Amino acid sequence: MSELESRLRQLPAFPEPLPVLREEDLPASPDELFLEWLNAAIESGARQPHAMTMLTTRPDGTPVGRTLILKDIDAEGYHFSTHRSSRKGVEIAHNPRISFVFFWRESGRQVRVTGDAVALSDEVSQADWAERPSYEGAPNPDWQRYALWPDEFEFMQARLDRNHTRIEYLRDGHTWTMARVTTPAG
Numbered sequence: 106m107s108e109l110e111s112r113l114r115q116l117p118a119f120p121e122p123l124p125v126l127r128e129e130d131l132p133a134s135p136d137e138l139f140l141e142w143l144n145a146a147i148e149s150g151a152r153q154p155h156a157m158t159m160l161t162t163r164p165d166g167t168p169v170g171r172t173l174i175l176k177d178i179d180a181e182g183y184h185f186s187t188h189r190s191s192r193k194g195v196e197i198a199h200n201p202r203i204s205f206v207f208f209w210r211e212s213g214r215q216v217r218v219t220g221d222a223v224a225l226s227d228e229v230s231q232a233d234w235a236e237r238p239s240y241e242g243a244p245n246p247d248w249q250r251y252a253l254w255p256d257e258f259e260f261m262q263a264r265l266d267r268n269h270t271r272i273e274y275l276r277d278g279h280t281w282t283m284a285r286v287t288t289p290a291g
Contacts (some may be wrong), residue, residue, distance in 0.1 A: 119213040119263050126262035126270040128137045128285060130244040135258040135274035135281060136178065139216055142176075142260070146209040161184065161196035169196065175205070176233065181225065182252030183218060186233050194213045203253060213263030220255035259286065 106114075132138055146154035155175040163167055171193065176184040183205065187194050197203065204219040220236050234240060234248040256276040271286035 108149055118265065118267075120211065121265065123213045123263055125266065126260065126272065128177070128272065128283075131272060131283060133281060133283075135255070135260070135283075138260060139218070139258065142209070142212075142216065143207075145212065146214075149209075151209055151211050154209060157207045159193065160204040160206070161193055162200050162202075163196060164199050165261055169193075170206075173205075175207075176250070179252075182220070182223065182254040184225070184250060184252050186230070186248065186250045188245075190245045190247050194249060197251065205253060213269075215261040215263075217259040217261075218253060218255045219257040219259070220253050222251045223254050225250045225252055 132141075143154060153174070156172055157175055158170045159173045160168055160170045169192070170280070172270045173185050173187075176186060178184065185198075185205075189195075189198070201222045202219075204217055207214075207216045207218075226284050230248050230250040231244050233250045258274040260272045260274075261269050262271075271288070272283060273286045274281045274283050
């Protein structure tokens with residue numbers, strides 16, 4: 106074992122006590138559970154609880170991740186913004202299939218949201234642009250607000266024994282099905 110590996114193995118894991126994710130307590134809608142977890146992270150005082158890793162793919166299939174901020178959630182989906190000409194904007198234009206990963210270490214919770222990115226109206230995009238701290242009064246025709254329209258969620262609640270609890274929601278049309286995800290490691 107290398108010195109680094111030894112140091113990494115000794116790092117503290119999650120704080121105690123951790124919340125428990127029980128299937129019998131879960132709502133039928135993943136949006137409801139997501140909002141419950143997001144609100145708990147906000148109320149805990151966690152820094153940037155709305156930060157997420159957004160994953161896209163390059164045209165050659167290489168996955169690319171970067172951190173963004175969730176802007177809103179509504180009937181259109183999970184909102185985020187970028188320039189159309191940015192790398193992520195170009196990647197979304199090539200393949201709108203994306204994922205968000207939220208991680209709240211204080212509660213040992215992680216959520217993956219996967220679906221298609223849908224461009225919202227120019228009016229919505231420009232209103233978002235006008236709310237940015239760097240806004241100087243001029244519109245930005247390259248600015249785009251998107252909504253991720255989800256069809257998959259995976260909720261993971263960490264456990265100290267590392268047999269984490271994972272629940273997956275899958276959309277079939279307008280109906281969600283829920284199942285526990287079983288893997289050798291939890």
